[in-house]
Amino acid sequence: xxxxxxxxxxxxxxxxxxxxxxxxxxxxxxxxxxxxxxxxxxxxxxxxxxxxxxxxxxxxxxxxxxxxxxxxxxxxxxxxxxxxxxxxxxxxxxxxxxxxxxxxxxxxxxxxxxxxxxxxxxxxxxxxxxxxxxxxxxxxxxxxxxxxxxxxxxxxxxxxxxxxxxxxxxxxxxxxxxxxxxxxxxxxxxxxxxxxxxxxxxxxxxxxxxxxxxxxxxxxxxxxxxxxxxxxxxxxxxxxxxxxxxxxxxxxxxxxxxxxxxxxxxxxxxxxxxxxxxxxxxxx
Amino acid sequence: xxxxxxxxxxxxxxxxxxxxxxxxxxxxxxxxxxxxxxxxxxxxxxxxxxxxxxxxxxxxxxxxxxxxxxxxxxxxxxxxxxxxxxxxxxxxxxxxxxxxxxxxxxxxxxxxxxxxxxxxxxxxxxxxxxxxxxxxxxxxxxxxxxxxxxxxxxxxxxxxxxxxxxxxxxxxxxxxxxxxxxxxxxxxxxxxxxxxxxxxxxxxxxxxxxxxxxxxxxxxxxxxxxxxxxxxxxxxxxxxxxxxxxxxxxxxxxxxxxxxxxxxxxxxxxxxxxxxxxxxxxxxxxxxxxxxxxxxxxxxxxxxxxxxxxxxxxxxxxxxxxxxxxxxxx
Numbered sequence: 001x002x003x004x005x006x007x008x009x010x011x012x013x014x015x016x017x018x019x020x021x022x023x024x025x026x027x028x029x030x031x032x033x034x035x036x037x038x039x040x041x042x043x044x045x046x047x048x049x050x051x052x053x054x055x056x057x058x059x060x061x062x063x064x065x066x067x068x069x070x071x072x073x074x075x076x077x078x079x080x081x082x083x084x085x086x087x088x089x090x091x092x093x094x095x096x097x098x099x100x101x102x103x104x105x106x107x108x109x110x111x112x113x114x115x116x117x118x119x120x121x122x123x124x125x126x127x128x129x130x131x132x133x134x135x136x137x138x139x140x141x142x143x144x145x146x147x148x149x150x151x152x153x154x155x156x157x158x159x160x161x162x163x164x165x166x167x168x169x170x171x172x173x174x175x176x177x178x179x180x181x182x183x184x185x186x187x188x189x190x191x192x193x194x195x196x197x198x199x200x201x202x203x204x205x206x207x208x209x210x211x212x213x214x215x216x217x218x219x220x221x222x223x224x225x226x227x228x229x230x231x232x233x234x235x236x237x238x239x240x241x242x243x244x245x246x247x248x249x250x251x252x253x254x255x256x257x258x259x260x261x262x263x264x265x266x267x268x269x270x271x272x273x274x275x276x277x278x279x280x281x282x283x284x
Numbered sequence: 285x286x287x288x289x290x291x292x293x294x295x296x297x298x299x300x301x302x303x304x305x306x307x308x309x310x311x312x313x314x315x316x317x318x319x320x321x322x323x324x325x326x327x328x329x330x331x332x333x334x335x336x337x338x339x340x341x342x343x344x345x346x347x348x349x350x351x352x353x354x355x356x357x358x359x360x361x362x363x364x365x366x367x368x369x370x371x372x373x374x375x376x377x378x379x380x381x382x383x384x385x386x387x388x389x390x391x392x393x394x395x396x397x398x399x400x401x402x403x404x405x406x407x408x409x410x411x412x413x414x415x416x417x418x419x420x421x422x423x424x425x426x427x428x429x430x431x432x433x434x435x436x437x438x439x440x441x442x443x444x445x446x447x448x449x450x451x452x453x454x455x456x457x458x459x460x461x462x463x464x465x466x467x468x469x470x471x472x473x474x475x476x477x478x479x480x481x482x483x484x485x486x487x488x489x490x491x492x493x494x495x496x497x498x499x500x501x502x503x504x505x506x507x508x509x510x511x512x513x514x515x516x517x518x519x520x521x522x523x524x525x526x527x528x529x530x531x532x533x534x535x536x537x538x539x540x541x542x543x544x545x546x547x548x549x550x551x552x553x554x555x556x557x558x559x560x561x562x563x564x565x566x567x568x569x570x571x572x573x574x575x576x577x578x579x580x581x582x583x584x585x586x587x588x589x590x591x592x593x594x595x596x597x598x599x600x601x602x603x604x605x606x607x608x609x610x611x612x613x614x
């Protein structure tokens with residue numbers, strides 16, 4: 001630090017001050033960050049591998065992934081600042097000034113995203129493995145990164161949603177850390193068909209599916225709503241693993257319609273079903 | 285030597301006395317497959333003496349009216365879980381039976397497969413029709429030892445040390461492989477896959493410093509999951525009078541896809557069933573019952589005898605564990 005004391009004073013338009021961080025310090029810091037990155041990749045891979053073999057505890061194991069990433073990167077940054085760089089008061093002021101300028105001019109969004117990532121990990125509006133809807137995107141959370149959250153949609157698209165956006169958005173979480181989630185299955189039948197029989201069939205189709213999960217807290221509910229030219233029967237039922245959501249819906253719908261046909265339960269005439277109001281409009 | 289059901293018989297006898305005194309509490313005896321609950325029913329049947337009617341639930345499929353025709357005030361129904369099939373329309377007979385039970389003034393004593401009971405209780409709420417539930421408990425190593433050695437004098441049997449090497453101890457790593465395509469050639473790359481079951485088995489074995497008899501019954505209780513029927517079967521395999529060979533090994537874990545696991549769950553929840561019934565459940569979901577049964581037999585989980593497919597007793601524990609993991613039984 002003696003070198004700094006004898007250095008010529010710098011002012012506006014003067015030479016850039018020597019802040020005492022030599023190339024070897026920068027290389028050490030970069031090396032440490034690289035090691036942290038590799039460790040994170042290995043830990044994420046191992047936890048992911050383990051979670052897929054943990055069956056019913058899959059989501060619990062996956063919950064550890066963002067915490068592990070935060071801890072490893074946090075330790076690396078702490079170690080760089082405390083042991084490698086060893087900032088003096090002058091260096092800290094210069095570093096803070098540079099960091100402030102960088103954040104203010106160019107890295108504002110990146111920092112907001114990282115802060116958002118930390119908030120998501122700590123506040124847990126969702127976890128890795130959950131099925132969520134963020135903005136217009138719906139899918140399974142596969143990664144909560146420092147910058148963005150990644151979802152795999154039902155069409156197998158990988159969507160990255162900025163963490164900054166997540167904390168400013170309404171997030172709908174379908175399973176909130178559980179392996180099971182509720183699936184709503186609507187079937188529409190002609191008004192002249194036997195709605196009670198249709199409800200019985202839909203219930204049996206749901207409870208006999210290989211994808212179903214039933215417990216006191218996860219009951220099967222069958223509802224019916226009458227419309228002028230058709231009736232809607234609805235099953236609210238839980239799938240045993242969020243990954244089978246669409247297979248479950250298909251299985252129940254297919255077998256229920258086969259039974260409907262056997263029992264003479266007809267679909268509504270073309271054009272009479274109004275789907276414009278969506279599920280909310282149908283109630284239940 | 286079957287298990288002694290003294291406590292359970294006393295409970296059921298009390299319910300019969302209460303019934304004669306005007307208080308009706310229908311009884312559900314709930315047990316895992318192979319437990320030997322028919323032995324319990326025999327004792328109940330003797331205690332009930334005259335005035336009771338005993339029927340196997342399977343026969344009610346052909347003639348349900350036999351229940352209505354009987355004038356007995358106490359009705360004993362064996363394997364009541366056979367009154368349903370897990371398919372659309374498969375609960376009609378069970379519904380009819382439950383309606384009969386709830387509208388009748390008779391006392392019903394029934395036995396149930398525990399896996400079917402849990403499922404039906406969630407789906408149909410059958411528990412409310414049977415206020416008195418007798419759940420046959422898992423036995424610990426000491427109880428299994430007392431049960432199996434009750435017919436022998438002390439010191440009559442010699443327990444030999446564990447024999448593992450000759451029988452081929454399960455390996456920690458199994459050989460597997462994956463294919464890559466390189467210059468339009470398929471190349472198979474071998475890779476090791478860890479078998480967590482055998483790792484667990486080895487760790488448990490290294491900790492076992494007990495005398496051979498204690499170690500044997502400890503392992504028997506673990507592998508049979510405290511089920512006396514399964515323990516008795518494994519005991520018969522190990523007994524080479526007057527020696528008892530410790531040939532028990534933890535079975536390897538099960539690796540099945542969801543369709544085959546579902547087929548296995550149906551067999552587990554019945555214990556055994558006709559291939560035709562299995563087919564009625566599996567065909568609507570696009571699975572061939574014959575193919576699934578053959579695959580499960582090849583894996584050593586079931587056996588097919590003519591037209592009937594049955595769970596293997598020694599596969600009970602790992603089957604239940606696997607199906608719990610994949611959430612096909614709850």
